[in-house]
Amino acid sequence: MTTKEKIKLLADEYADRLKLAIDGRVTEMLADDVSHYLIYRVLGVAEKEGRLIDVYQNKGRFLYKYAGSFLEAATKLCFKEAFPDSASLRVPNTRGQRPRTFEIDCLVGNEALEIKWKDATTDGDHITKEHTRIQVISDAGHKPIRxxxxxxxxxxAIRIQETLETLYEGIGGEYYYGEAAWEYVLKKTKIDLKSTLEEIATSRIPRQAQ
Known part of the structure; x- marks a missing residue:
């Protein structure tokens, strides 16, 4: 099986799981108490629109969760194809008591990859935790790469990411985002993940049908 076929199979699996999760939750919502629609109406939102908002809010939660999990899994698959010994790894927290360990999404040699599909956090605590995480990874002899x-x-959220980029660079790590992230995967694995995903997306929903 080719790498493209493996990624397509992975996409099928995640698409099926997403549909099951969404269908199950929408069915559950049919029995939900909707007395809170009173407040929606007070705020000028009709009951029909309020129901749609609730449904799509739930769909959105599942979509974000599965989109992130899928892209991480697809990226790890690319590295696994190029570097068979690569794998996820947990390292003990040498800088504090909580959490007890930090996870490396994909360790390739001494390069510890943190794989994110997107990160919209605006929480300052996120910086502290991430700083501790990359220090721990560096202490373990690995190079943190985001x-x-x-x-x-x-x-x-952009300011948070700019701070994280500075933290990575300050500890001798690397930070790639946007097109640079896709190019990094291509350069390291020789697998054009973005083009493969675009092919899969077009096969499912052609652009003219959007």
Whole structure:
């Protein structure tokens, strides 16, 4: 089986799991208490629109979860194809008591990859935790590398990412986002993940049908 076929199979698996999760939750919602629609109406939102908002809010939660998990899994698959010994790994927290361990998404030689599809967080605590994580990884003799495919749009979230980029560079690590993230995967694995995903996306939903 080719790498493209493996990625397609992975996409099929995640698409099926997403559909099952969404269908199950939408069915559950038919029995939900909707008395809170009173407040929607007070705020000028009709019951029909309120129901759609609730449904799509739930669909969105599942979509974000599965989109991130799929892209991480597909990226790890590319590295596994190029570097059979690569794998996820947990390292003990040498800088504190919580959490007890930190996970490396994909360890390739001494390069510890953190794979994110996107990160819209605006929480300052996120910086502290990530700083501790990359220090622990560096202490373990690995080089922290962050790959994030989609950069946030909000000003506060962008400032968080800029700080993280500085932290990575300061500890001797690397940070790639947007097109640079796709190019990093291509350069390292010789697998054009983005083009493969575009082919799969077009086969499912042609652009003219969007």
């Amino acid at each position: 790959i994030m495919f989609y950069y946030p749009h909000r000003a506060q």
